[in-house]
Amino acid sequence: MNFQNTTALCNHFKYIISMPDLCDVRFLVGEEKIPIYGVKAIMATRSRTFYHLIIKHQKKQEMSFEKKGKKKKTSAKHLTIDVKKYDANVFRKIIQFVHCGSVDITMENVAGLLCGSCQFGLEDLTSACWDFIERCIQADNIHQILVAARQYSKHRIITLLLNKYLFIY
Known part of the structure; x- marks a missing residue:
């Protein structure tokens, strides 16, 4: 017997991405730079493009810390990525789809x-x-x-x- 409850899993992922403290990547979306959060590991495994985007920005962030002579803080810092091409509500739905596999x-x-x-x-x-x-x-x-x-x-x-x-x- 194989029991699956994907609805509960999807609801948990929706909860996770609604809580910035539980996420490790922040997208600043649109001209208003509205923050939308996600989990790097989930995003990178669901989309090769997100994987490359995340890796690229992590390397940039690390190089920036090295140039400034500061140690990278691994605590509550989010990896921050600007996304200018999208409406915040649409991008939020894209992130929801990546995490949950469903979208309206x-x-x-x-x-x-x-x-x-x-x-x-x-x-x-x-x-x-x-x-x-x-x-x-x-x-x-x-x-x-x-x-x-x-x-x-x-x-x-x-x-x-x-x-x-x-x-x-």
Whole structure:
């Protein structure tokens, strides 16, 4: 017999990322630099892109401490990474997906989630976003997605989305 309770596990991970003291990485998101927290080990194992991003910033932080002649403090310091391209609510959902494997996709956030899933190598989320978009097209709800997508127009995947579906509306 194999018993699994993934709902409880997911709820625990959501709790962990809501508590900055339990996390070891802090993302400063958007122009407002809103802090969003995560756990490096989980993020690095779920996404190769996050792994490389974390390693790159850890090395930068270590070099910065060495140049200043200070010892690295291993206590309550978070590794801090700036993320400018995303809306904070969308990035929070991306982090939630990485930690929990689930996320609520809406017409307002699908474009941002699609960008994040492509950028951070989250193929299952990419597939879910495209599936959601296809369902919205069938229900004649593409306009709201395209309006929200304009915020992410600098992302290559959004150019593809707009080129593919703009003619419908």
